[in-house]
Amino acid sequence: MTPAVECRNLTHAYGDHTVVADLTLTIERGEVFGLLGPNGAGKTTTIRLLNTLMPVQTGSVQIFGFDVTTQAMDVRYNLGYVPQQLSIEAALTGRQNVAWFARLFDVPRNERKARVDDALGAMNLLDVADELAGTYSGGMVRRLELAQALVNRPALLVLDEPTVGLDPIARDSVWERVQDMRETYGMTVLLTTHYMEEADILCDRVALLHKGVLQTVGAPSELKSAIGPDASLEDVFRHYAGADLAEQSNEGGLRGVRSTRRSAQRMG
């Protein structure tokens, strides 16, 4: 069967700064796949190349066999994307936010209401659906963004740092919802995360990027046992991105300042 994502020799540079270098990666259908790496590793750039938001310079990417360059619309119809930046409109209600995405993705008019309610229900937001999104908590905003991304029932859900800045309860709730949707619809999920523990628990496989270069890819258990008997995924990360990780740790570790800043940006 055609894989969900097939990325061959993907290289991307901003000016003369190469940030993704010769990346070859396959993500199978139904996998939860984590793209990990320190700040600036090239994760967001890779995701934007995969989801047609940036043109491919060198190499090729196919999503369910559709080429991102020549078949971009087919790719988009198969894909749901939750970016790092806030993607909801605070002055609209939760329901209006999701309905807007349903229109954008050409969900047939006669199915729209049911699909919007389904997506809101799956994210536990029906009770607050008619309140302004600007009044939602951080966790609710994230679930609303997921509802938007899910309204066209994407075969591939792409999440850029989905739980950054959320408290543990909100984080768990986001993940439960994603797991439910995955089980119900058999989606493939591609996510980036700074949280090694989260990647370890949730991802079937992870890839570690460092300075745009793929360092290793595999099941968390395989990667850990390759480093040592009691190694954590954080140890694997440190093994491949040592100095850069240490720099981030000085700022409060992977869960530190940067995440907080991101979340502050997200919440405005």
Ligand SMILES: Nc1ncnc2c1ncn2[C@@H]1O[C@H](COP(=O)(O)OP(=O)(O)OP(=O)(O)O)[C@@H](O)[C@H]1O
């Ligand atoms: N539009 C841009 N123009 C120039 N340089 C960019 C641009 N976007 C990203 N970069 C640079 O490319 C490199 C990779 O950035 P990218 O956002 O892809 O990494 P990342 O792994 O997602 O990091 P982070 O976790 O910080 O988001 C960084 O050095 C970044 O400064």
